[in-house]
Amino acid sequence: MFGLAGGTASNSGALLLRLLAASLIPSLHSTNAGLVSAAGSPYNTYDGEGFPSCYNVSEIHRPKSVDEMVSIVKKVVARDGDKARIRAAGKGHMWYDTMCTDNGTTILIQTEEVAGIYEFDLPEGASEGTVVIDSGVSFFQLAQYLHDRGASVGYTLTNWNISFGGSIAMGAHRSSIREDSMVAAGALWLDIVDGTGEVRHVERDNADDDWLAASTSLGLLGIIARIKLRIYPDTKVYAKQDILDEKVVLDGDIYGLIAPYATANLWYWPYKRKFHHRYYDVVDAKQHPQQGFQNTFSVTAVEAIAARTILDSGKYLPTSNMLAEEIFFGLWSEPNFREKTNNTEIKNWPVYGWNYDVLIGGLYPDQKAQWDYNLRAYTLELAFPIPLANAMLKRVRSLFDAELKKGIVMTSTYRSGINIKFGKPYYDFLGQVTYNTSDGADWSKGVIMFDFPSFKPTVGDKKRFNEKFYTNLANTLIREFPCRPHWTKNTREVFAQSAKHIDPTHLAKFKAVREKFDPRGVYRSVIGEILGLY
Numbered sequence: 001m002f003g004l005a006g007g008t009a010s011n012s013g014a015l016l017l018r019l020l021a022a023s024l025i026p027s028l029h030s031t032n033a034g035l036v037s038a039a040g041s042p043y044n045t046y047d048g049e050g051f052p053s054c055y056n057v058s059e060i061h062r063p064k065s066v067d068e069m070v071s072i073v074k075k076v077v078a079r080d081g082d083k084a085r086i087r088a089a090g091k092g093h094m095w096y097d098t099m100c101t102d103n104g105t106t107i108l109i110q111t112e113e114v115a116g117i118y119e120f121d122l123p124e125g126a127s128e129g130t131v132v133i134d135s136g137v138s139f140f141q142l143a144q145y146l147h148d149r150g151a152s153v154g155y156t157l158t159n160w161n162i163s164f165g166g167s168i169a170m171g172a173h174r175s176s177i178r179e180d181s182m183v184a185a186g187a188l189w190l191d192i193v194d195g196t197g198e199v200r201h202v203e204r205d206n207a208d209d210d211w212l213a214a215s216t217s218l219g220l221l222g223i224i225a226r227i228k229l230r231i232y233p234d235t236k237v238y239a240k241q242d243i244l245d246e247k248v249v250l251d252g253d254i255y256g257l258i259a260p261y262a263t264a265n266l267w268y269w270p271y272k273r274k275f276h277h278r279y280y281d282v283v284d285a286k287q288h289p290q291q292g293f294q295n296t297f298s299v300t301a302v303e304a305i306a307a308r309t310i311l312d313s314g315k316y317l318p319t320s321n322m323l324a325e326e327i328f329f330g331l332w333s334e335p336n337f338r339e340k341t342n343n344t345e346i347k348n349w350p351v352y353g354w355n356y357d358v359l360i361g362g363l364y365p366d367q368k369a370q371w372d373y374n375l376r377a378y379t380l381e382l383a384f385p386i387p388l389a390n391a392m393l394k395r396v397r398s399l400f401d402a403e404l405k406k407g408i409v410m411t412s413t414y415r416s417g418i419n420i421k422f423g424k425p426y427y428d429f430l431g432q433v434t435y436n437t438s439d440g441a442d443w444s445k446g447v448i449m450f451d452f453p454s455f456k457p458t459v460g461d462k463k464r465f466n467e468k469f470y471t472n473l474a475n476t477l478i479r480e481f482p483c484r485p486h487w488t489k490n491t492r493e494v495f496a497q498s499a500k501h502i503d504p505t506h507l508a509k510f511k512a513v514r515e516k517f518d519p520r521g522v523y524r525s526v527i528g529e530i531l532g533l534y
């Protein structure tokens with residue numbers, strides 16, 4: 001997030017950060033807590049202590065098989081009856097306290113050790129094949145397994161240390177208009193442990209409400225246990241990035257910037273009034289020996305401390321935030337890639353490499369994830385119909401300008417700016433990119449997502465500089481535009497306000513399936529409650 005590109009970045013921003021950091025090397029400590037198991041304890045996100053995803057957890061089970069999951073659910077339901085509360089837990093890569101219900105004590109079933117990969121099937125010369133995985137398998141694990149066998153999952157991806165079960169449950173996605181990029185779009189069937197402990201097998205079938213609910217289930221139908229996924233022959237891809245003036249995007253053909261590519265997105269720098277335009281597509285592997293590996297979230301200790309120091313001072317001093325955006329923009333303009341074979345920095349666009357390494361990559365071997373250095377964020381993510389893309393971004397601009405008129409400079413306080421993602425239409429009941437809704441909006445061309453992460457100060461009340469700006473921005477967008485929340489990247493308040501934008505017919509059909517799979521509401525969550533599904 002706030003980490004700076006690794007290695008030997010030589011621009012003045014990096015130099016400045018290093019100078020600042022040289023005088024500031026206090027003791028580092030990771031605040032990531034282990035698993036809790038005491039009665040009524042909070043359970044935390046990947047950010048650790050102080051970042052609860054669930055307030056009241058009495059037991060955490062770590063089954064090793066789907067059969068074990070089933071027996072735990074059966075036992076808990078037999079014992080606790082209508083008071084039984086169960087949620088699956090994956091890798092904890094969610095942002096807010098929206099995993100469980102507040103009504104009762106929840107029992108968690110951690111999927112991490114249910115991580116088998118089976119039935120790899122991609123015949124020589126075939127254009128596509130399949131594989132079956134347990135839901136605790138992470139993107140990184142499957143990518144390695146598939147790459148070793150000359151395959152990949154294509155573009156239905158999220159970041160590396162996230163489980164397939166958690167991604168499909170919550171409607172997670174990459175960014176593409178041309179290709180399917182909802183993780184669920186890569187699934188051909190799901191096995192779900194329902195509210196009685198029975199395993200229900202749900203096949204992809206758009207004429208079946210069970211499938212349309214299971215495709216983005218929010219974990220409310222039960223624990224996703226096994227998934228059959230589409231796979232493809234592995235490919236090499238290029239990554240390229242351009243810098244665009246703000247007005248070129250705000251007044252331009254945004255769809256045209258994204259739709260031609262396998263995957264593409266924009267990063268917005270509101271203080272600089274610039275965008276980065278990142279795009280990827282397939283190349284001929286034989287012509288490109290380079291093996292680029294993207295640095296997703298890794299950072300050196302020195303860089304992390306420098307960034308945190310500047311951003312913490314930005315809680316009080318907007319000039320620090322302006323400086324941070326300058327530095328982050330400069331660093332993000334250069335490739336955040338290394339050559340995988342010898343770990344040397346790649347200096348020029350385009351970068352080439354294997355599908356997963358280039359699209360996602362991971363941590364550099366000599367660095368840690370930024371959150372291990374106490375660089376943490378708030379976030380907000382809303383999806384809007386593509387035909388409203390220009391209007392939405394202009395409205396955001398006008399909110400930044402309204403602050404400027406008051407003499408308040410607002411910036412992006414995130415390593416890679418404000419992430420503007422896209423989604424190809426994909427039909428289900430609760431997904432961010434669904435269509436055929438009664439709101440009259442044209443969702444058939446796909447969506448633009450406004451994903452606004454921002455630094456969470458480690459000092460004072462932990463609120464951001466000009467905190468009310470962020471609340472007003474969210475409220476304004478939700479009030480003025482048809483939009484849909486990402487299901488793990490928003491606060492309860494954002495869900496409460498945006499619930500009115502979810503199609504009532506979709507909600508009613510989802511609720512009917514929920515009542516069938518989980519009649520007692522064992523798997524309920526605050527999101528399900530806000531949506532009126534209980």
Ligand SMILES: Cc1cc2nc3c(=O)[nH]c(=O)nc-3n(C[C@H](O)[C@H](O)[C@H](O)COP(=O)(O)OP(=O)(O)OC[C@H]3O[C@@H](n4cnc5c(N)ncnc54)[C@H](O)[C@@H]3O)c2cc1C
Pocket residue numbers: 046087088089090091092093094095098099100111135136157158159161162163164165166167169170171172173174218219222223224225488525
């Ligand atoms: C650094 C970072 C990068 C991210 N990148 C992206 C991205 O590129 N695109 C995107 O869309 N999202 C992204 N996310 C969000 C992430 O994909 C979702 O929050 C996802 O749900 C996390 O999965 P997890 O395995 O970590 O599950 P957890 O965080 O443990 O759980 C998330 C939710 O899913 C439920 N759940 C987990 N496993 C299952 C299961 N097997 N069955 C039923 N319910 C289950 C949990 O009960 C909980 O409600 C990112 C998050 C972080 C922190």
Ligand SMILES: *[C@@H]1O[C@H](CO)[C@@H](O)[C@H](O)[C@H]1NC(C)=O
Pocket residue numbers: 082083103
């Ligand atoms: C809490 O859950 C119980 C069922 O376990 C239900 O009877 C009660 O109405 C719920 N309370 C609230 C405030 O939702």
Ligand SMILES: *[C@@H]1O[C@H](CO)[C@@H](O)[C@H](O)[C@H]1NC(C)=O
Pocket residue numbers: 090091092112161363369
């Ligand atoms: C991935 O997540 C697990 C927790 O599920 C954690 O123990 C591990 O350190 C993480 N790996 C990385 C590289 O962050």
Ligand SMILES: *[C@@H]1O[C@H](CO)[C@@H](O)[C@H](O)[C@H]1NC(C)=O
Pocket residue numbers: 040055056103104105
């Ligand atoms: C947790 O839930 C139990 C059962 O509903 C309740 O008695 C207890 O007060 C709750 N604890 C917290 C910290 O909310």
Ligand SMILES: *[C@@H]1O[C@H](CO)[C@@H](O)[C@H](O)[C@H]1NC(C)=O
Pocket residue numbers: 290339341342344
């Ligand atoms: C690293 O590997 C790349 C690609 O093979 C090569 O071009 C480069 O010279 C290597 N660098 C070093 C320092 O070995």
Ligand SMILES: *[C@@H]1O[C@H](CO)[C@@H](O)[C@H](O)[C@H]1NC(C)=O
Pocket residue numbers: 427436505
């Ligand atoms: C669109 O919605 C209508 C009414 O709910 C339904 O009959 C139709 O099948 C839907 N179309 C698609 C493509 O799902």
